[in-house]
Amino acid sequence: MIRTSLVDGATGAAKRAQFPAGFQQLFTSSSDMAKEGTEIAEETDQMMDLKEPENPVSPVIDPKEMRAVVLTGFGGLNKLKVTKKPMPEPQEGEVKIRVKACGLNFLDLMVRQGNIDNAPKTPLVPGFECSGIVENMGEKTQGFEIGDRVMAFVNYNAWAEVVCTPFDLVYKIPDDMTFPEAAAFSMNFVAAYMMLFEVANLQEGMSVLVHSAGGGVGQAVAQLCSTVPNVTVFGTASPFKHEAIKHSVTHLFDRNLDYVPEVKKISPEGVDIVLDCLCGENTGKGLTLLKPMGTYILYGSSNMVTGETKSFFSFAKSWWQVEKVNPIKLYEENKVIAGFSLLNLLFKQGGCSRVKTAVQKLLSLYDQKKIKPLVDSLWALEEVKEAMQRIHDRGNIGKLILDVEKSPTPLMANDSTETSEAGEEEEEQEGDIDNKERMPFIQ
């Protein structure tokens, strides 16, 4: 059911950053992408005829409407539709963006399931980050002009042709940063940066353990660690990803094995920083692995598919089963435990200016060619289900991107199911990469 995925078309840019051979294989030329883009398919009754827009800023489609991915209710993939929605207009302090690319994060799967605190009501348009071109500004915005190439955080609604979001969540991007790169950049790199350099205090010679080393955050962490001399990165990932990412981390472990003894074999005293996703037993393991003065960070704002979590059900369960920590133990052991949620920081806790500072530092590193977002694959809005399946199955290496202008790839000849039927049937098909377990949807 997983189709051949496209990869970031920014071939030239791929060579800029000095990545090892493993990375280069992940990029193909942009012409491949263009070829795919010429084909248009009608797949479901919710999907519309697509015309190649003549001008990205002024689409020929009805200016009062736009396409968007809509989650009609919490549950399985069948709750996702692409529909027309009224064109949003910027309110005071907002920037209107013609979206080119959107980031897909693990969190979006949790949203789909309703597995988040204070879930908004459905129907809703998912998505927390995008890149595109400024099309208009509301009153009392500053720093932007029509036509600016930008990336932005959005509190939902990113997966659409047009979004409006507060101007202090919008950042201009460098000329040589592609839109898919920009959409892959914001959430993953900001989260990785703030965890490594603000929550923890990454210094020369330290060691970092990161799960899902092949995912968007994992790769951002690996790249940011490489900007500090002599940092050792321990990573866990599915074995099939090891070849592709082995050059980005110092030591790679099979995510299906217990990493604690493996790490201790190499570094008996443990590691300085553990970046952990939201899974119960990993908290204890992570704390065990910490050196004195080490920092354990539980994070969840990014695309991560972690540890023992083989289904959403067990994921949600493990979330709440995290053991509580005795501060006295932290005192005795000189340890630090932290939580990091970029979305809460941005949308609930007024952290915009702090995030902006991090974005500026990251863009400077990008300009210095020290970091470069790794895009796994590009998907049309209509392919959001397949994209979600891919991230669920931990098939991705780097970031999954919804390319708003991309047309859906036609079904492959050997596909036995029509996408139009997938809405109801996918629940049976969505499962772990090895098909050992199906995802128990919450309907």
Next chain:
Amino acid sequence: MIRTSLVDGATGAAKRAQFPAGFQQLFTSSSDMAKEGTEIAEETDQMMDLKEPENPVSPVIDPKEMRAVVLTGFGGLNKLKVTKKPMPEPQEGEVKIRVKACGLNFLDLMVRQGNIDNAPKTPLVPGFECSGIVENMGEKTQGFEIGDRVMAFVNYNAWAEVVCTPFDLVYKIPDDMTFPEAAAFSMNFVAAYMMLFEVANLQEGMSVLVHSAGGGVGQAVAQLCSTVPNVTVFGTASPFKHEAIKHSVTHLFDRNLDYVPEVKKISPEGVDIVLDCLCGENTGKGLTLLKPMGTYILYGSSNMVTGETKSFFSFAKSWWQVEKVNPIKLYEENKVIAGFSLLNLLFKQGGCSRVKTAVQKLLSLYDQKKIKPLVDSLWALEEVKEAMQRIHDRGNIGKLILDVEKSPTPLMANDSTETSEAGEEEEEQEGDIDNKERMPFIQ
């Protein structure tokens, strides 16, 4: 029972750092100290005749013996004696130091009570830090010569005329740093520095809450915060200290009041860093007061007399009653909780090189006249009981120092008890500053 305390004699040095008027009052001239030093008293049968040493490196007293404070068993002040002990000689990797001054920390009171994990057996010589002159070196030491002026960490045994300690716990001190300053420097400033800059990540414009702002750590924290632009320091202290320390912190609160609403009145969004001692209810309060991305640090390596703790008994009780913390809550709120124990880092966790780096940075700040240890008072070894009473009563502003060459101050005319009787009777006299509560000794 509390005698007039002496204060740091380093008048010239006191003016070097640009402290406000409140601080200057705390210093008197070194001639005052000298006057006191000429008087010799025989107070207890454990105390010996003292002769003014002709040469600090080569005392005239029997070279095979030395004076030391000995804790004969866990319990009250009566367990402390000054006795002669065999002269220690440096083992491989050790430096032998002729001690000039020792730091007295709140932790020493806990040791006396046996209120620490893995307490060593008595009799023991207490004390974890001292300053003095290198008298000899064992094999395989490097970096020191006889006659070097140094400060050092010691794993017990600091309160003596001579100590031997591993060379990587010994640091040369600047020529213009007095021995009392050096003994006041090591533990408090290293703890404050590592908490502010390594565990937390103090940056321009941040805010810090510190308890016992008048104590050794509190004053070190205040000074280190002043090295970063635009840092707001909230401090709690007994009202009688406010006049003396008001210029060192931005906002001072009465330690007997609830500081949470007071802080929130001034800074509704909370503070970036909370430095807390080891008391139960303050953990919850501290976490409540944290801004998103803020860091709460539970620390206990230094002289702190905190919060609601009015007796050792309630202190020990509150230590264990600290609420456990749910990491998920940290995730949702973007908060960091940490523990810091300098002694564990040094003596159990191999943190010597890390501490050395911190000491070097601190000495550089000292050389730049940006920080200066604040000495509350100097006490003879024989006065250790009164010194302990003073720190217990929260009478100190800055650090209490045992001055090894100082002779005990004679009892004051209106003292109704002989010090020689204090051994048994002090338990009744040792209590809170306001005498509302006596210290319930564990015998």
